[in-house]
Structures are given as C-alpha cells and as structure tokens.
Amino acid sequence: MKPATQPFISKFNPKTDSQQVLHILKALKQASHNLHQNPNPSQTDNNTVSSESAIKALLELEHESESILCNDPHLVTLSTHLTALKTLIEHSCNAQQRKHGIRSFITRRVNSHEVSRLAGAIESEIQAWIDREFIKTFTQTLVHTGTVTVESDTKQELVLIDLIEEFEERIGRGFDRKLQDLILRSKVFTKLESILCERSFSNAVREASAFAIAELIRFNKDVFVGQVLISKTVCALISLASVRSIQILCTLIRSIKSPIVDEIVSGDIIPKLVGFLTSDEVSIRAVAVNCVLEIGYFGRKEAIDAMLEADLVKRLVELQRCENGDVFGSCVARFAVQLEVGEGLRQREKRELKQEVLKRVREASVCEAEAATIIAEVLWGASP
Secondary structure, rough: OOOOOOOOOOOOOOOOHHHHHHHHHHHHHHHHHHHOOOOOOOOOOOOOHHHHHHHHHHHHHHHHHHHHHHHHHHHHHHHHHHHHHHHHHHHHHHHHOOOHHHHHHHHHHHHHHHHHOOOOOOHHHHHHHHOOOHHHHHHHHHHOOOOOOOOOOOHHHHHHHHHHHHHHHHHHOOOOOHHHHHHOOOOOOHHHHHHOOOOOEEEEEEEEHHHHHHHHHHHHHHHHHHHHOOOHHHHHHHHHHOHHHHHHHHHHHHHHHHHHHHHHHHOOOOOOOOOHHHOOOOOHHHHHHHHHHHHHHHHHHHHHHHHHOOHHHHHHHHHHOOHHHHHOOHHHHHHHHHHHHHHOOHHHHHHHHHHHHHHHHHOOOOOOOHHHHHHHHHOOOOOO
C-alpha cells in the first residue's frame, strides 16, 4: 500500500503578490548591476549600458517599488540605499552643471565611486531578498511535497527536479555568506539527504538531490564536508547503482579525498563498488573503473587492501581482456599508476602494493602472454 501523499506545492508562491515583487526587484537588480559596472557617464562602450540609462531605470523603478519596500521589513535597508542613491545622483548632476575645475572634478570622481558602491549594495540586497524567498519556498516544497515515485505524476516530478536544479545553479555561482546562512538555518542539506536516501522517490529525483549535495561541497567545502561524512550519502549513492550516482561519488572523492575514502572503507562499501565492474551495463562498468582509480589515488593502505581483497585486479584483467580498448584499455596499469603517484600511500606501501598487484595479475591471467603484456604495462607505466 502506497503512503498517503501531501498536496504538491507550486514552484514559487510564497505570497500572492510575490511574482510582482520578484519582477520589480529583478529589474532593479539589473539596473543596479549596470550602474555598478559603469557609474561614469564618460566611460561607455559597446559592451556596457550607459550610466544615464541605468540611472533613469533605477529612478523609475525606485518610484514603482516604493509601496513594496515599505511593506516588507526585509527591504528596509534596500529602501535606505535607494534613497541615498537618489540623493547622490541629484548632487552629482548639480556638480556637472557647475563650471569645470579641480573641485568639480574631485566631486564628480568621489560621487562616481560612491554611486558604484551604492549600486553594488543595492544589487546585493536584492539578491539577498530573492535568495531568502527562494530558499523559503524551496525548503517548504521539499518538506511538504508528496513522495514522487516511479508511478507518480511526471509533471510533479519535473517541477521538483527543476526546483532542485535551480538551487544547484544558484549555489554554483560562487560563495555567498548570506546565502550560506539561509541554507544552514533551513537545514537544506538534511532535507536533500532525506530525499536521496528515500527509496520511494524516483531515481531521477534522488539523483538531482545528490548533484545538489555535491554542489554544496563546491560551494563551501569546509562547512558541508562534515555533513556528508556523518550522513548516509555514500550508502544512498551506492544503493542507487546508476551511472549518475557513481559519477557523483567520483566527484565527492575528488573533492573530499582521503576522509570520504575512509568512510567508504569503514562502511564496507568497497566490495559493492568493485562489484559494479561486472555490471551488465558498459556505462556502469566504465564509471566504476573511474571510481576505483580515484580511490587508488586518494585511498590509504586499508582502502587499497580492501579493493584487492574484493578481487579488483581480477575484475580489471577481465575488463581489459574482453572489453572495448578505448574504455578499459590498460586499466590495470592505470590503477598501478594511481597508486604510484597518489596521495594516500607511503613510499614503502607503494612498492609493496605494486608487487601485490603484479602477483594478482599473474593469478588472474589466462595465459603467460596475457600476464606478460599486462605486467610490462604496469612496470613501464601508463597514462592514468
């Protein structure tokens, strides 16, 4: 019996007039951006909007948005900045009408700098409001949406995925402290992880959540790595057993390095990961090879030992023997090179493990010629 589902929340509807507010503030943000980039009327080229046009747009929008700014306590600072900018522009215009001289020149330069500063502050305040409303709606949707299962309404699934991808795109623009505070207060990571770990959600929704989690690591590694390490993210990615989920795991290994490899080892995930090398799907085998190569580069001795005990070398020899050379060619040597140049092993451990790899190559090969070919690649090296 399927669990009861909650009504699905639309993509952006925190208030009845939010679309009007959003439209006006986005226009204000663009005008502020243009003015911040080019506050000086005398410096205009084909790639920038003239300051006169930006100023005109700002003043018109400031008048149009006056009632909106008064009704939202989060926009008080923005209203103050707009009033200050309007006053400064008036003073700047008066300075330009005076006779030319050193005093007038200095006044115009100072005003130009201050206009640029205020325009930047206005742009930042508007973005903070947009982020606040978006994160509010985003978290409400993640909490109250019904479980989007494989049999669910495709439209609901697409809306949820689109919302998660919009969040991913926003944090992908770079670090923003105010946005980070919103994300932490709203417990966005926990909500995304819940979707990733919930098997009743469709794979597409779970994968979208996983990509957003990986983007959070890029957004601020210092803050969100710990949440990944103590969560069930890695186990959920393995349970998905899809090309995209294994790709995300590779991304996390490259970002977090040895700490996440340690978690993979302690969670007894290595045998499952090596098991993907025998998948019926070539694409899964290919991304699984990439994943074990990443572990080979960043993993400590315990991780390498676990892969060898899971018959990794045997699986790689089989792939190299039977599969497309462009995808799996020299994969044993590529793994050996990762151990040699990687960060997780001491020099003594590298030498010992290389000998262990050679021993297992001999055991896994079907004939002396095959063994000799692979051993030669391992000894002479191959490009990772």
